[in-house]
Amino acid sequence: MAPRRNVLLMIADDLGRQLGSYGDPMKATPNLDHLAADGVRFTKAFASTASCSTSRSTIYTGQHNHQSGQYGLHSQRHHFCTFDHIESGPALLNAHGYLTGIVGKVHVGPDRVYPWTVREESTTRDVAYISDRCAAFLDKAASEAKPFFLTVGFIDPHRDRTRSGFGNDDDFDERVKRNRFDPAAVPIPQFLSDGPGVRQEMASYYESINRMDQGVGFILQELQSRGLADDTLVFFMSDNGPPFINSKTTLYDAGINLPFLMRSPGGPSGVTNPNMISYVDVLPTILDWAKHPTSVNPDPSSPRLGRSILPILSSTEELQTDWDKVYGSHTFHEITNYWPTRFVRTRRYKYHRNLAWRLDFPMAADIYGSLAWEDVRNSEDRTVGGRRLRDYFFRPPEELYDLEADPRELHNLVEKAKGDETTGEVLRDLRAKLDAWQRRTEDPWLYKDGISLLFVKHHVDAGMRMPDRADFEPDEPQSKGVNAVTDTSFGAGVVWER
Structure with a gap:
């Protein structure tokens, strides 16, 4: 009998690159470090967005959130939902004879789209219990003689509902060990500024990370004990960056350049892969591994752009070629956190287009209540990770960063591009790439003259003149005598970009 081509997909909640295999000194992730040594560690893996439900929908559907309709958080009063017609991994693999399952955090909907x-x-943050439920699922797959696609949604290391907690005082199975970290010894990420509240929260954060890592170890052991390790493609990733200001909900690299590990049966081990991958590539990879008949390669008629x-x-x-740039979009986090941004990132440069730049940047509720934010807002220099608070909350319509010289994305080069031809050419090129990608993905937030081109294209096609600029200019409102939009194409007719 041929081996079954199983899939285990593990997703941490709000985890940054705080793994030993990514150079973190705290040794909080021995099981994940072993997985990295056993498989492949990607250094340039990017979420499409830095918010939980939207990022997970990208993983499960292979589509950016502005394509799938999962514009923001699914839970509670936010209640954003994926469009009914979208095909998800669970649906595709159910039809392909797989037993599909999810244990832990779900946070996408509706159920009929994710069946x-x-x-x-x-x-629960009791990772021993989560492991036991995974074991029961593996036994069910064996009893039904089916290959499986199992997703594990860890709650850790997300904040709990206290001001500075990460669930560390909950009751856990005795198999889960509590490992505390010294606030004085924890490293402070570059995107944060040092302070007592930051240190207290980072110590608690590491404890939560370590607990999640124990869960990874439990689940991988369940695979091993059943003889499934050699038949199972294993993924580990995070949905978005750490739950601190200047990271989560932003499209700066601190929010989207995340840990991403893969172990493939018979595949490479101990490999560090520097190529740029996007979370839209996850579902096509799973379909490829499962030998699903659905196309896994870019197709002019397919809304899934990953490979x-x-x-x-x-x-x-x-x-x-091909693996040298990624794109992404953010529209909402909580329903009151409207701040649409689109980005394109190459190996060296990052371009952000901020569609609602006249609004101040909104803060997620869990970050607003944190001790870390209290430290930052009461500091004398009014900066966070070297970024002025004014620049964090009040951003321009465009941002361009040279990540080789400025990895923290602090020095916006858009003004420099007006007088420097080399920088100007980079800016024009990335503008054009982002514009083409928004057209290809039928993005409603491709704005021209301050309005969605998608929703007024029929007027332009009927002869209406529309200024070819992103924002409406009230001091120069005329549509006559200006460069006008002539290309209103969207969708499959546009040159393919991920």
């Missing part, structure tokens, strides 16, 4: 056969939604990572899994050098 996991086994759905054990839970808010299978499997052909480049063993690469240790930067490939010169």
Whole structure:
């Protein structure tokens, strides 16, 4: 009998690159570090967005959130939902003869779009219990003689509902060990500023990370004990960056450049892969591994723009074509956190287009209540991670960063581009790339003259003149005598971009 091509997908909640395999000194993640040594560690893996539900929908559907309709958080009063017609991984693999399941955090909907056969939604941080439920799922797959696609949604290391907690005082199975971290010894990420509240929260954050890592170890052991490790493609990733100001909900790299590990049966081990991958590539990779008949490659008629990572899994050098840029979009976090941004990132440069730049940047409720934010707002220099608070909350319509010289994205080069031809050419090129990608993905937030081009294209096609600029200019409102929009194409007719 041929081996079953199983899939285990593990997703942490609000985890940054605080893993030993990514150079973190706290040794909080021995199981994940072992997984990295056993498989492939990507250094340039990017979420499409830095918010939980939207990022998970990207993983499960292979579509950016402005394509799928999962514009913001699914839970509670936010209640954003994926469009009914979207095909998800669980639906595709159910039809392909797989047993599909999810244990732990779900945070996407509606259920009919994400029809996991086994759905054990839970808010527990007891990773031993989560592992036991995963074990029961593996036994069910064996009893039904089916290959499986199992998703594990860890709650850790998300904040709890206290001001500075990460669930560390909950009751856990005795198999879960409590490992505390010294606030004086924790490293402070570059995107944050030092302070007593920051240190207290980072110490608690590391404890939560370590607990999640124990859960990874438990689940991988369940695979091993059943003889499934050699038949199972394993992923580990995070939905978005750490739950602190200047990271989560932003499209700066601190919010989207995340840990991403893969272990493929018979595949490479101990590999560090520097190529740029996007979370839209996850579902095509799973479909490729499962030998699903659905196309896994870019197709003019397909809304899934990602590609299978499997052909480049063993690469240790930067490939010169295709895997050299990523795109992403953020629209909402909470329903009151409206601040649409689109970005394109190459290996060296990052371009942000802020569609609602006249609004101040909104803060997520959990970050607003944190001790870290209290430290920052009461500091004398009024900066966070070297960024002025004024620049954080009041951003311009465009941002351009040279990430080789400025990895923290502090020095916006848009003004420099007006007088420097080299920088100007970079800016024009990335503007054009982002514009083409927004057209290809039928993005309602492709704005011209301050309005969605998608929703007024029929007027332009009928002869209405529309200024070819992103924002409406009240001091120069005329539409006559200006460069006008002539290209209103969207969708499959546009040159393909991820």
